[in-house]
Amino acid sequence: MAVVDAQTQEFSLEQYLKKQKTIVEAALDQSVVIAEPVTIYEAMRYSLLAGGKRLRPILCLAACEMLGGTPEMAMNTACALEMIHTMSLIHDDLPAMDNDDLRRGKPTNHKVYGEDIAILAGDGLLSYAFEYVARTPNVPADRLLQVVIRLGQAVGAEGLVGGQVVDLQSEGKTDVSVETLNFIHTHKTGALLEVCVTSGAILAGAQPAEIAKLSKYAQNIGLAFQIVDDILDITATQEELGKTAGKDLDAQKVTYPSLWGLEKSRLEARKLVSEAIASLEIYGEGANPLKALAEYIVNRKN
Ligand code: GRG
Secondary structure (H helix, E strand, O other): OOOEOOOOOOEOHHHHHHHHHHHHHHHHHHHOOOOOOHHHHHHHHHHHOOOOOOHHHHHHHHHHHHOOOOHHHHHHHHHHHHHHHHHHHHHHOOOOOOOOOEEOOEEOHHHHHOHHHHHHHHHHHHHHHHHHHHOOOOOOHHHHHHHHHHHHHHHOOOOHHHHHHHHHHHOOOOOOOHHHHHHHHHHHHHHHHHHHHHHHHHHOOOOHHHHHHHHHHHHHHHHHHHHHHHHHHHHOOHHHHOOOOOHHHHOOOOOHHHHHOHHHHHHHHHHHHHHHHHOOHHHHHHHHHHHHHHHHHHHOOO
């Protein structure tokens, strides 16, 4: 989708994000409809529709479009990715995990619905995400199967769950190495961001070499995203973040800034994003959204 600034005629990330966010919000609103038992659907919708940057669905749509696919081909997967991301936030905020009261500028799911329903709302979103991918209309079944396999790998013990376990096991330790920190974040944050990009490509019919190239782009932006997340935990306010600020410092967690300092962390994030952008040169103007999204990841304020 060509979104250009009226004056400069150049690609405008601001307009692109605004437009894509509106489209994604509308699709999410339609994806989970209230049914019986009402409470669980309300709890699922409460967190799913609570805002957020919608970066994951937007990455999926952008990758699909760059490789010649249509938004319709990727929309169910884009919504499913946001369902999975949202469920991971609901569970991460639970007292047994990070124990947080605020998310996306609102009380966390368990604060509103109680811990039991919050756990089940996460479970409901996770299960429905896979069903929703499988229900994608007009995309060959073999592509959907590939997406389902990659999603399962990214979310389970091989991905997000594994990263969260090592994160929990590292709590309270002061001697966490940069290798362990990289393991935590490539699994906890990077794996889902990677499948956002690769699933968009698969749905558009990309070949393995192209998927591998996009995996590398996504791994770079995934790590940069987490470095910036650690920086923002120190430098941004609660209002800017919509969640509790300074949590890592309070919990004395080992983070990239605690290992490298703020300046080196910023430089590393920038280096990763520059590599990611350079890897998309061969796609010409079609790569503008994915390149601009990489820039956004290092420059974001929340
Ligand atoms: C996935 C089965 C399953 C269980 C969950 C709790 C848990 C296991 C994992 C924790 C995953 C987690 C919360 C990782 C942090 C990822 C991260 C940096 C989130 C913030 O993402 P943003 O900034 O948030 O894109 P918005 O609100 O903008 O969407």
